[in-house]
Every structure is written in C-alpha cells, then in structure tokens.
Amino acid sequence: xxxxxxxxxxxxxxxxxxxxxxxxxxxxxxxxxxxxxxxxxxxxxxxxxxxxxxxxxxxxxxxxxxxxxxxxxxx
Amino acid sequence: xxxxxxxxxxxxxxxxxxxxxxxxxxxxxxxxxxxxxxxxxxxxxxxxxxxxxxxxxxxxxxxxxxxxxxxxxxxxxxxxxxxxxxxxxxxxxxxxxxxxxxxxxxxxxxxxxxxxxxxxxxxxxxxxxxxxxxxxxxxxxxxxxxxxxxxxxxxxxxxxxxxxxxxxxxxxxxxxxxxxxxxxxxxxxxxxxxxxxxxxxxxxx
Numbered sequence: 001x002x003x004x005x006x007x008x009x010x011x012x013x014x015x016x017x018x019x020x021x022x023x024x025x026x027x028x029x030x031x032x033x034x035x036x037x038x039x040x041x042x043x044x045x046x047x048x049x050x051x052x053x054x055x056x057x058x059x060x061x062x063x064x065x066x067x068x069x070x071x072x073x074x075x
Numbered sequence: 076x077x078x079x080x081x082x083x084x085x086x087x088x089x090x091x092x093x094x095x096x097x098x099x100x101x102x103x104x105x106x107x108x109x110x111x112x113x114x115x116x117x118x119x120x121x122x123x124x125x126x127x128x129x130x131x132x133x134x135x136x137x138x139x140x141x142x143x144x145x146x147x148x149x150x151x152x153x154x155x156x157x158x159x160x161x162x163x164x165x166x167x168x169x170x171x172x173x174x175x176x177x178x179x180x181x182x183x184x185x186x187x188x189x190x191x192x193x194x195x196x197x198x199x200x201x202x203x204x205x206x207x208x209x210x211x212x213x214x215x216x217x218x219x220x221x222x223x224x225x226x227x228x229x230x231x232x233x234x235x236x237x238x239x240x241x242x243x244x245x246x247x248x249x250x251x252x253x254x255x256x257x258x259x260x261x262x263x264x265x266x267x268x269x270x271x272x273x274x275x276x277x278x279x280x
Contacts, residue, residue, distance in 0.1 A: 012220040014147040018230050021150035039220075052151045075152075 002034030002070060003027060009038045009066065016042045017049055020071065024055065027073045032058065035069040042067055125154040126276040127267065130163035135173035135212060135224070136183075138166055141280045142227035148276075149234035156274070157231070158267040159259070160241035163280075164248065167240055167255045171225060174209040185211060232258050239266055 006023045008016040016037045023033050035046070043060060046069045050057040054075035061068050126148050130141045141163075145155045159167050166173075177183060177199035184191035185208070198204055216223065222230075231238070238259035244250070245261070252261070260266075271277045 010220045012222070014143050014150075014227075015220070015222050018146055018150050018234075021234075049151060 001032070003031040005034045005036070007036055008042070009036055011037065012039050013041050013045065017045055020046070020049070020069075024071065024073050029073055031073055033071045033073065035071065037067045037069070038065055040067070042069070046071070123152055123154050124276075125156070125270070125274040126278070127156045127158065127271045127274045128277075129267070129279045130157055130159045130166060131161050131280065133162040133165045133173070135175045135209060137280070138173055138224045139227075141278075142224060142231060144278065145236050146227055146230045146234060149231065149236050153276075154237075155231075156237040156239065156267075156270045158239045158241065158262075160244050164241055164244045164250060166224070166228070167238065167259050168250075169254060169256055173224060174205055175212055176205055177208050178205075186215070228256070232256070237270075 004023060004027060006019055008019050011019070016035065016039055020033065020035050023035075027033060035042075043062075046057060046060065049055070050071060056072040056074045057069065058072050059068070059070040126144075128141045128145060132138070141157060145157055149155050165171075175183075177194035178196055180199075181193060184193045194204070194208065199208075215221075239262040240255060240259040242261045242263050245252070
C-alpha cells in the first residue's frame with residue numbers, strides 16, 4: 001500500500017505533477033506515493049514524468065472522475 | 076564503490092591528502108604537485124538535462140507557458156534558466172497585477188452562457204473592457220484549479236529555477252532592483268548565451 005497519499009483533486013496542470021514531485025522528495029527510496037487527481041491530462045503526464053525521472057509508475061487507474069496513481073520512488 | 080560525482084567531491088574535499096597519497100604511490104615524494112581547483116559553482120559537472128526560456132511577454136495569458144514549463148521541467152530534474160526581457164521583465168516585480176488584452180486577439184474565445192464569445196475589437200478598445208476581461212479570466216483560473224502566476228513563480232524559485240533579469244530592460248523601462256523579488260540575478264545577452272549554448276532545450280516565449 002501507499003506510504004503517503006497526495007490529494008491533487010481539483011488541481012489543474014501542472015500542479016498535480018509539482019505537488020507529486022514535492023511529496024516524492026520527502027519519501028525514502030522504495031516508498032510509494034498515492035496521488036488522487038481529477039485532471040484527465042494527468043494520465044499521460046504522470047506516465048511521462050515517471051519515464052523521464054526514472055520513478056516507477058506501479059498503477060494508474062480511473063474510478064469515475066477520480067484518477068489514482070501509485071508511484072514508487074526509485075530515483 | 077563511489078560513483079564519479081562522489082569521487083570528485085571526495086577528491087576536492089581531501090585535496091591535500093589526495094596529493095600526498097598520489098605523490099607516495101608514484102614515488103614522487105621530492106616533487107611538488109599542484110592540483111587545479113575549479114571555480115566555485117563549477118565544481119562538479121552535472122549530467123542533468125537543461126533548458127533555457129526567454130520570457131518576453133508579461134500579460135496574464137502569456138505569463139503561463141514559461142512558468143508552467145519551467146516548474147514542470149524542474150520537477151522532472153531539468154536545470155532551468157529563465158531570462159526575463161522587455162515586457163517579460165515585470166513578471167519579476169514583487170507585486171503582480173497581470174492583465175489580458177482582448178485587442179487583436181480573435182482566437183480568444185471565453186466560455187460564456189454555455190457558449191464561447193469573442194470580443195470584437197471595437198468593444199475591446201473601450202476603457203474598462205480589458206480590466207473586466209482580466210477579472211473574468213482570473214475567476215475562471217480560480218474556478219478551474221489552475222495555478223496563479225504568483226504560485227507558479229514561487230514554485231519555480233523553490234525548485235531552484237535560475238532567473239536572469241535583463242539589465243538593459245531594467246535601464247530602458249526604469250525598473251529598480253528593490254521592486255523585484257529576491258532570487259533573480261542581473262545579466263545580459265552573454266549571460267543568457269552561456270547557458271543556452273549548453274542547454275538541451277531553448278525556448279523563446
């Protein structure tokens with residue numbers, strides 16, 4: 001399960017990414033951050049963010065209007 | 076095992092010890108060995124990607140792209156430099172009051188009463204119309220969870236985005252350093268070029 005949960009609901013680009021980066025910095029390597037967002041653009045953006053930074057996107061799912069991402073800090 | 080970066084930090088921190096060890100292992104104890112110390116701020120070569128952005132426009136709508144890209148790139152581990160020149164320079168003022176102009180902007184269609192409305196130039200010219208449109212835009216920004224420029228600028232500073240305020244524009248438009256936020260350094264085209272030549276991405280906005 002996630003070590004920390006970030007509520008990014010209602011925030012628009014680029015705030016979910018900026019907040020996620022800030023939260024990831026607080027985590028130890030290997031820990032997992034869960035992000036909840038409502039911005040549909042965050043799906044491709046978190047994929048690109050993880051590919052570029054080397055952090056691992058464990059899960060990306062949609063439940064109604066809420067998007068949930070699990071990112072493991074590996075970078 | 077130390078990686079290259081840690082190794083060079085270790086060597087510079089223990090310069091005397093390192094030279095001593097080098098001398099004895101090379102059998103040069105009678106010799107004098109010197110080691111160049113790199114200039115401050117230049118100690119360790121960074122492998123990070125870098126980006127530069129020339130910021131030339133200071134209206135509310137045009138202020139977004141440079142700050143969004145700078146903060147996002149910084150979050151993705153990119154070294155970012157922003158060069159604020161001409162109408163972009165006032166984006167560094169402590170107190171921001173950004174406005175939009177509807178004039179000559181036929182693509183600017185605002186959502187209104189379930190449809191999209193464009194402002195005819197003839198109406199956009201009237202006093203108070205731009206101010207009203209700016210208030211409308213700011214309300215939309217808040218409602219849709221879009222960051223304010225102040226918020227993005229703060230995030231940029233927090234994530235170590237380097238900012239250069241164009242000295243020539245400071246002189247030209249009579250801006251004072253004390254009216255600007257803390258953080259930006261003063262510089263000119265050469266300061267920008269030094270960074271742009273090394274950058275992977277260079278943007279002009």
